[in-house]
Amino acid sequence: MLPVVEAQARYTDPPGIDAALAQRWLVAFLREELVTRRGMSRAVLGLSGGIDSALTAYLCVQALGPESVYAFRLPYTTSSAQSLEDAALVVNALGIHCRTIDIAPAVDGYLKLEPDANARRRGNVMARVRMLVLFDQSAKLDALPIGTGNKTERLLGYYTWHADDAPPINPLGDLFKTQVWRLAEFMGVPAQLIDKAPSADLEPNQTDEADLGISYPRADALLAQLLQGAVDAQLIERGFDPAQVRVVRARLDRTHWKRHLPTTAMLSNTAINEFYLRPVDY
Amino acid sequence: MKVAIVQFKPRKGCYTENLAAATQAFAQMGAQGLPDLVVLPEAALTGYFLEGAVYELAQSAQHCARDLAAAWRQANGAAPVELVCGFYENDAGTYYNSALYLTIEPDAYRIVHVHRKLFLPTYGVFDEDRFLSRGRRVAAFETPFGRAAILLCEDLWHSIVPTMAALKGARLLIVPSAAPGRGIDASCAGELTSVTRWRELLSLTAGEHGVFIIYAGLVGFEGGKGFTGSSSVVDPHGVALVRADALDACIVRAQLDLREIDAARANLPLLGDLNAVLCDLFLDDELPLPHCRCDASSR
Incomplete structure (x- = not known):
C-alpha cells in the first residue's frame, strides 16, 4: 500500500493574518496619511470599549506616540458601564489622552422632539452625534479623526452611514473581524476586550452576532470566499449552512450603496467622479 | 558595473518637488561613489495612481530627459552616467506609461531608448488602460554594459516578454515598477503575498534566461495603497545580490560582474x-x- 497525501480543504476557516506584517503596514499607513501627506501629528478617535477602537488606538500610539492620541469616551444613557471600564483599560495601558463626553443631552435634545423613534433611529442618532463630536474635537485639537470600522461590518452594512464610516482614513477597513482579533492579541490589547462578545452597545444586552444571525468566524470565512467569486452553491458544497449563506449574501447585496458616496445625477461630461477623475491624494 | 537604484517615494502630482528629491539622491551618490547606471521606479516623478490627472502631468520624453539630465548635472557636475526613469509620457496627445534610458555625457545627453508599457493592468485596483495607450514592442538596445531591455512592471508578469527580450539579445533587464502591496495571510512569513510573487518572478526569470535583472520599486502610500519597494538586483543564476525593504525610501547599490552572464548560460x-x-x-x-x-x- 502506498501512503496517500490528500489536499485538505479548510473552506470554513476564517481568513488568517500575519499579524506582525499587518501591524508594520498599518503603522506605516497611519504615519504617511497623517504626517507625510497632511503634515499633521495628532489623531482623534472614539473609544467605545470594543476591540476595533481599542486596536486602532494601539496602532495610533505606535504610529504617533501616546502624547499625540486623543481618545473620547462618548457614552449615552443606555451605554453599558462595562464599555466605559474597558475603554479605560486601553487608556491606562497606552497612556493616551482621554476625555469622556456624555452625548445624552445632545441626543435627547433632538429625540424629545421624536418620542416615537424606534431603536434603529435612536441608534443612528447616537452614532451621528458621536461623529459630530469627533469631528469638532479634531478641529479643536488640530487632529485627524481616525475611523475604526472593520471589513466585516463594512461588508454587512452593519454600521451607521455617514457616522462610523465618516473619518477620512481607516486602518482596519480591509481586515475582517477575526483578523482584528488576531492582530489585537499580537499587539497586546487586554484579553478582556478580545474575549467579550462584540456589541454596537446601542441597546442594553445587544450583541453583533445576535443581530447578524451568524458568528464572526463563520461570516468572515463566507465573505472571504464570496468576495473572490464563489457562488452560493459552491459555498454550500464547502460546508456552509444554506440559511447563513442567504443571510450574508442578502446583507452584502443590499448594502453596496453604503460603501459609496451619495449618488449624484449626471448631467454633463465633467460630472465629478464619473468623468472628472482625480485620486483622493492628488 | 556599478548600479544604484533609487527606491523613490514621490509626492503625488508634484513633478518639480520630486525632481528636487531625485537631485538630492543623485548628490548622495556623488558623495558615496558614483554608479555607472542609475534606475528610478515607474511613475517616479509624479506618483502612480493619477487617474485623469495623468493628462496634466505627463511630459514628453525629451522634456523628461532634459529635466533628469539637469538634475544629474546639478548634483554631480560633468560626471557621466546612464539613467533609467519611469514617467508618464505625452507623445503629441497620446499618453503612455513609459520609461526612458538616458546617456548623460559631460557635454551632451541623449535618449537611447523609450519603452512604453505593453501590459496595462486594468483590473481590481488598476485602471491604466482607461487613461493610457499601450506600447507595441519590447526592444533590446545597446548600452555600455551590453544589450539591455526595459520592462515596466506587469510586462515582467507575462513570461513571454522577458523571453522575447532575452531572445533579442538583452543581457540586462531593467524593470521600473510600482507594485501596490496586498495579501496578508497567516502563511506570509513576514512578506506580503504580492511581494513574494515578485521575488519569485525576478529570480525565475533571471535564472531561466541568464540575465541580470535590476528591479526598482516605488514606495509610499497613495490613497491607502502602499507600494512595496523591494528594489533588488538579481544575478543570472537567479540569486538576489541585494534587496531593499518594502516600505522605506533608500538607495540600493550593487556591483555587477557581467561575466557571470556567460557563466550562467554555460551552466544552464x-x-x-x-x-x-x-x-x-x-x-x-x-x-x-x-x-x-x-x-x-x-x-
Whole structure:
C-alpha cells in the first residue's frame, strides 16, 4: 500500500493574518496619511470599549506616540458601564489622552422632539452625534479623526452611514473581524476586550452576532470566499449552512450603496467622479 | 558595473518637488561613489495612481530627459552616467506609461531608448488602460554594459516578454515598477503575498534566461495603497545580490560582474535551447497568430 497525501480543504476557516506584517503596514499607513501627506501629528478617535477602537488606538500610539492620541469616551444613557471600564483599560495601558463626553443631552435634545423613534433611529442618532463630536474635537485639537470600522461590518452594512464610516482614513477597513482579533492579541490589547462578545452597545444586552444571525468566524470565512467569486452553491458544497449563506449574501447585496458616496445625477461630461477623475491624494 | 537604484517615494502630482528629491539622491551618490547606471521606479516623478490627472502631468520624453539630465548635472557636475526613469509620457496627445534610458555625457545627453508599457493592468485596483495607450514592442538596445531591455512592471508578469527580450539579445533587464502591496495571510512569513510573487518572478526569470535583472520599486502610500519597494538586483543564476525593504525610501547599490552572464548560460543553457526550438514553437498553427488565422480560414 502506498501512503496517500490528500489536499485538505479548510473552506470554513476564517481568513488568517500575519499579524506582525499587518501591524508594520498599518503603522506605516497611519504615519504617511497623517504626517507625510497632511503634515499633521495628532489623531482623534472614539473609544467605545470594543476591540476595533481599542486596536486602532494601539496602532495610533505606535504610529504617533501616546502624547499625540486623543481618545473620547462618548457614552449615552443606555451605554453599558462595562464599555466605559474597558475603554479605560486601553487608556491606562497606552497612556493616551482621554476625555469622556456624555452625548445624552445632545441626543435627547433632538429625540424629545421624536418620542416615537424606534431603536434603529435612536441608534443612528447616537452614532451621528458621536461623529459630530469627533469631528469638532479634531478641529479643536488640530487632529485627524481616525475611523475604526472593520471589513466585516463594512461588508454587512452593519454600521451607521455617514457616522462610523465618516473619518477620512481607516486602518482596519480591509481586515475582517477575526483578523482584528488576531492582530489585537499580537499587539497586546487586554484579553478582556478580545474575549467579550462584540456589541454596537446601542441597546442594553445587544450583541453583533445576535443581530447578524451568524458568528464572526463563520461570516468572515463566507465573505472571504464570496468576495473572490464563489457562488452560493459552491459555498454550500464547502460546508456552509444554506440559511447563513442567504443571510450574508442578502446583507452584502443590499448594502453596496453604503460603501459609496451619495449618488449624484449626471448631467454633463465633467460630472465629478464619473468623468472628472482625480485620486483622493492628488 | 556599478548600479544604484533609487527606491523613490514621490509626492503625488508634484513633478518639480520630486525632481528636487531625485537631485538630492543623485548628490548622495556623488558623495558615496558614483554608479555607472542609475534606475528610478515607474511613475517616479509624479506618483502612480493619477487617474485623469495623468493628462496634466505627463511630459514628453525629451522634456523628461532634459529635466533628469539637469538634475544629474546639478548634483554631480560633468560626471557621466546612464539613467533609467519611469514617467508618464505625452507623445503629441497620446499618453503612455513609459520609461526612458538616458546617456548623460559631460557635454551632451541623449535618449537611447523609450519603452512604453505593453501590459496595462486594468483590473481590481488598476485602471491604466482607461487613461493610457499601450506600447507595441519590447526592444533590446545597446548600452555600455551590453544589450539591455526595459520592462515596466506587469510586462515582467507575462513570461513571454522577458523571453522575447532575452531572445533579442538583452543581457540586462531593467524593470521600473510600482507594485501596490496586498495579501496578508497567516502563511506570509513576514512578506506580503504580492511581494513574494515578485521575488519569485525576478529570480525565475533571471535564472531561466541568464540575465541580470535590476528591479526598482516605488514606495509610499497613495490613497491607502502602499507600494512595496523591494528594489533588488538579481544575478543570472537567479540569486538576489541585494534587496531593499518594502516600505522605506533608500538607495540600493550593487556591483555587477557581467561575466557571470556567460557563466550562467554555460551552466544552464536554457536560452540557447529555446533559440533552437523557437521556430517550431511559433510555427505551430494552433497558436492564435496572424499566419495561423489565415491557415485556419483556408481549411
